Amino acid sequence: MTNAVDAPGAVRSARRAGRRAPRRKASRRARKEAMYFWLFISPWLIGFLGFLLGPMIASVYISLTEWDSFTPPEFVGFANYTKALTEDPVFWKALSNTFYYALVSVPLGLVIGVWLANLLNKRVRGRKLFRTFIYLPTLVPLVATAMVFKMVLAPSGPLNELLGWFGVQGPDWLLDATWIKPALVVLSAWGAGGATVLLLSAMNGIPRELYEAAEIDGASPWRQFWSVTFPQITPVIFFNLIMGLIGAFQIFSQVYILTVATGSVGGPNNASQMMVTLLFREAFSFYHFGYASAIAWLLFLVILAFTLIAFRTARNWVFYETEVR
């Protein structure tokens, strides 16, 4: 109410403030605006303090304790971290599995994405149709995707049925330590359409003159791809690489759904135990909240390290047009 009455006066007085500078009135208005600012951002601020900063600090403390949430926490210093890094073989297995998954699935997805985008960027009839077919899988919720793969890879599932036609006895894919990780990689490759579409739109934006010049110079299509197309799409590749790595290090749902039937999450003999599935098991099956929190921080460090490495190397291979101009 008072607002509506005050505001015109405030604006007029502010105009006068511009000329004659009665400081007090201007600052009262500024204080009011500042108050509104804090009021407007209060949802985020409360969320930040209550759901992020508070829990983060708590997480640091919990990671230094042994705690099952029923008995009082016992301070153990860095014991949880040293346990993960020196005593627990499952942690190292989970770490190496996560590395394997991230470092195979993310580059593979990008190679497929660049390859398909390059094909779709040609004068293809039915380009829209092909693009739809390739993009459609990315709209399927991960849980539904995992269900289809779980069904296809079941011991008597479609894939083994198909192999049977050729006289091949297929393995029990999801129960077999050799096959579970490749299965997860194939599942992630099914979502390569997301990167494809982003890369395709980046390719559409490349100035045609560059290709015309290359053509006049007699460059082959292969050479044109590596000298014109590829440098121009490196920013998008870089973006997808970073987001892909961050996502891949946090892989959880697929692993859980595909391996939960084998008795314990993480597959036979922890063959597909990942950082987050291990964290989940330690926290919510065993109530080792201290140890699980330590794993969470180690995961954060891994993600941070890879992000930094990616940004470090970026200047050697990511091309930004603005740098040239």
Place this chain on the structure above:
Amino acid sequence: MAVPQQGNAARRAESDRAESYHAQRRLSVFKASPATYAVLLVVSALFFVPFVLMISISLASDQTSAENAFTVLPTEFTWTNFTGVFTDTGLPVGRFVANSVLIATLSAFGQVLSSSLVGYAFARLRAPGKGVMFIIVLATMMIPAQITMIPQFLLFKELGWVNTYLPLIVPNFFTNAFNVFLVRQFVSRISKELDEAAQVDGLGHFGVYRRIILPMMWPILTAIAIFTLTHAWGDFMGPLIYLNSEESMPLALGLQFMTDTSNAMQLPPWNLVMVGSILLTLPMIAIYYLGQKYLYEMNLQGGSAGVK
């Protein structure tokens, strides 16, 4: 070297657009060979196989799916699975769907409401400390959810929220950094003249937000709503941590329970699970096609590394 053809003179008379199209046609790098088509056909087919299986198995009768799981062409088609999924699984699948709808829509509402308020403030209002706050917003994007997962769980357990929807819905009313960033970018591009004029006419800061900026924000808010809906609808880990009674589960988690069998020798009812997967998938495809252009808008605003 490409030689300009005779017919080009006539073509040049056409619009610029047509000209550039035909110029592009000349370039050898854009020539589609039979191999291009072969690869695209094979890849599209491979990408489509899981859909074919999902649909065909969902139509297979119990006998067909038990005897021969590879039912690309089921010996007998039946639509009964599409009703059977609600009655024959021993699980409250109708409830699952209702729970999913409830959680997803309330989450989207919370994100739209809170991100529009906070994003508006970061774009328009001046205050000491705003710069620092915005850097904090951006920095929080780097923190993986796993760090806060355990303390959050303990907090919600303390509040007695376990086995309710609250842990899945309430945090959305406190927005997230990415959405704040999107709204702020969007509002920054709206001309300030309108809200200055409105202030002269007597609107306060809330009035400007409510009457001027909010009505103009809907493209980005639609994008945020779609993004949140999709995320909440497909979320598996959150419900897995917080919900343990069948009555309160969303579909994404309920599907997992559908594949649980009492003993290892028993096959899960794959035909019904596939119907469930279709139920989980179809709304997402529908929402995507309805909201496609707003998602494009978001890509633009998010500035995903210069993607157009």
